[in-house]
Amino acid sequence: MSDYNQSLLTSDVVKAFNQSPDPRLNLLMTTLVKHLHAFAREVDLTPAEWMAGLQFLTKTGQISNEHRAEFILLSDILGLSMMVVSLTQARESKSIEGATEATVEGPFYWPGAPDVALGGNIAEGVVGEPAYYTGHVTDVAGKPLPNALLDLWSGDGDGTYDVQLSATPTMQARGKIRTDEHGRYRFWSIRPTYYPIPSDGPVGELMRATHRPINRPGHIHMMVSAEGHVPVTTHLFVADSPFLDQDAVFGKRDSLVVPFAKHAAGTAPDGTVMDKPYYTTSYDFRLAPLPA
Numbered sequence: 576m577s578d579y580n581q582s583l584l585t586s587d588v589v590k591a592f593n594q595s596p597d598p599r600l601n602l603l604m605t606t607l608v609k610h611l612h613a614f615a616r617e618v619d620l621t622p623a624e625w626m627a628g629l630q631f632l633t634k635t636g637q638i639s640n641e642h643r644a645e646f647i648l649l650s651d652i653l654g655l656s657m658m659v660v661s662l663t664q665a666r667e668s669k670s671i672e673g674a675t676e677a678t679v680e681g682p683f684y685w686p687g688a689p690d691v692a693l694g695g696n697i698a699e700g701v702v703g704e705p706a707y708y709t710g711h712v713t714d715v716a717g718k719p720l721p722n723a724l725l726d727l728w729s730g731d732g733d734g735t736y737d738v739q740l741s742a743t744p745t746m747q748a749r750g751k752i753r754t755d756e757h758g759r760y761r762f763w764s765i766r767p768t769y770y771p772i773p774s775d776g777p778v779g780e781l782m783r784a785t786h787r788p789i790n791r792p793g794h795i796h797m798m799v800s801a802e803g804h805v806p807v808t809t810h811l812f813v814a815d816s817p818f819l820d821q822d823a824v825f826g827k828r829d830s831l832v833v834p835f836a837k838h839a840a841g842t843a844p845d846g847t848v849m850d851k852p853y854y855t856t857s858y859d860f861r862l863a864p865l866p867a
């Protein structure tokens with residue numbers, strides 16, 4: 576096919592995808608086709624490479640299930656997840672100015688975490704070094720937000736999430752905490768450690784083939800929300816974690832890196848008597864008001 580006919584092919588497919596009454600769908604599909612065709616032409620894509628790509632996507636689907644989000648992982652390592660986060664922040668930059676920065680949700684969110692009393696432990700019995708988390712949820716002016724919700728999830732002290740432990744996992748290191756009347760939160764969990772992203776599937780194969788490092792720095796995930804405010808999906812990163820500047824999914828933000836102070840066994844700030852060393856950390860989350 577001549578160059579002319581390659582261009583004609585693209586324009587025919589674009590035209591075919593430009594007939595929906597939904598203009599946004601038309602834009603998404605016609606632009607996708609233009610970029611896919613341009614990619615194929617730029618690299619002079621061979622049939623074997625095209626088929627390898629399709630087989631890769633097939634395997635990505637086949638390994639995915641309720642607890643294995645290989646497509647989210649793929650999006651994460653391509654930087655697409657972080658690009659969408661960044662575009663959202665740019666689009667909403669005026670209305671979310673001063674709010675806590677967002678980062679990727681990642682592949683391990685599991686809706687329906689248990690409610691945990693303020694000050695409780697979301698990681699009871701979970702392997703790892705205990706850590707006590709405190710802080711506030713406020714608006715962007717610093718006004719405390721009572722009854723704000725922190726929906727938390729974390730790997731264990733070995734860097735493994737509950738959904739990776741078994742084919743029929745039970746929840747661990749997850750919990751929902753609400754702030755008190757002064758916008759304060761506090762809970763126990765473990766100090767998160769760095770971990771390799773799941774590498775036993777097609778994404779892992781791709782990472783190895785492209786010689787990419789597969790670790791993420793230690794972090795705990797949270798969705799923070801409060802009535803009348805823009806929710807944020809974010810992490811807190813452990814300040815002295817390995818791989819802080821080599822996050823395999825490009826999610827690290829400097830504003831989300833917090834120190835974890837180590838303490839000898841003894842009485843923790845909430846009065847708990849600890850028979851082994853523990854950590855404390857603190858962070859104030861700021862939420863922007865919903866646009867009027």
Ligand SMILES: [Fe+2]
Pocket residue numbers: 681683730794796
């Ligand atoms: Fe994570």
